[in-house]
Amino acid sequence: MxxxxxxxxxxxxxxxxxxxxxxxxxxxxxxxxxxxxxxxxxxxxxxxxxxxxPGKRALYLAVLVDMVGHAPNVEATAAPATAEDALARFARAWLERLPLAGDTASGGRLQLRSLVGVIDDDRDRAALAQLARLEALLLAVGLESCGPGRRVRTAELALTLLSGAGVLAELAPGFGDPFDRARACGHLATLDLDDAWAPPHLPFVAPAQIVQEPLEPIDGLTDLVSGGPVDPAADGLVTVLGIERLAAAEDAVRSAARGERVTVVIAVPFETGDLVRLKVSDLTSCLRAVFPAGTWARLKIVLGDQRLATVLGVADPADDTESALRVRSGTVTARGRGLGAAYAVARSGRKAAA
CATH class of the missing domain: 1.10.10.60 (Homeodomain-like)
Known part of the structure; x- marks a missing residue:
């Protein structure tokens, strides 16, 4: 041998x-x-x-990531007819993880991808709050493909309902009808939430810096949403975010020109990276069962480290890092840093085009 x-x-x-x-x-x-x-x-x-x-917590997160990676992969072949239908189907896919009444408590928690008792400090809780914002954005992009209007608040409500169902299933497995919960999630899409993207800081965002900096192709990276390869050095808007600034991913999505590719690079340490990978890959496994793969064609999410951030011109990324750049034909043409960086870079591109 x-x-x-x-x-x-x-x-x-x-x-x-x-x-x-x-x-x-x-x-x-x-x-x-x-x-x-x-x-x-x-x-x-x-x-x-x-x-x-490095420890038991890292082992537990790695086990959950491995479970998600080996779960049956159901791919939608056609777009849902309405946001209500999409949300109900998403809820059914999410609720399939609920443990049954006969499952053991510890086995049921693993099935639920439960993080109760695993996330035990303020930094991790803050990270989960930001990850929840990113999850809501990803679900909203799917719902918005069914019709006009921002759907982030609807997505947040749906994820809140489903997360509550998960907590209840952990404490009282077998309680409640998952089909009722799925229908209830679907009905959330019919609520008029007066949803709009209007961050109060946008009028005060500093202008982007106009530059001409060569950027070589970056190989070996994977899009957490599609599972396919992605190159942040390709044409488009790139935002580099620390774990405390993941909510700013929406700034990039909303600010980019129509059809422009948006790459979100999440720069975090190794173990936090597994937490990000778990939450995003678990959510997208449900999303892919409802929406065609092309739904997120213009949005790429990359898990990076300090080395990748440095290559993109962001030195010493921290938890509160928020930086953005525009790439055209292998050249960085604009850079922004701090609150609203992606908005500043996107706006600079529109001014240049005008």
């Missing part, structure tokens, strides 16, 4: 650790799980586990 390469061995070790960790979390739950037992299940040393994952 041919010897395994180092990369192959690392992949095999990681897979063994994830399989063992999943068994441990199903049997004992997150709080009572032990890294020593995970290592024993995987027939590895404790050091081998820690060489792949």
């Amino acid at each position: 041919a010897r395994l390469t180092r990369v192959q061995q690392q992949a095999r070790t990681r897979a063994a650790v994830l399989a063992a960790a999943r068994e441990e979390f199903i049997e004992h739950g997150y709080a009572a799980a032990k890294v020593d037992r995970i290592a024993e299940r995987a027939e590895l040393t404790r050091g081998a586990v820690y060489s792949n994952f």
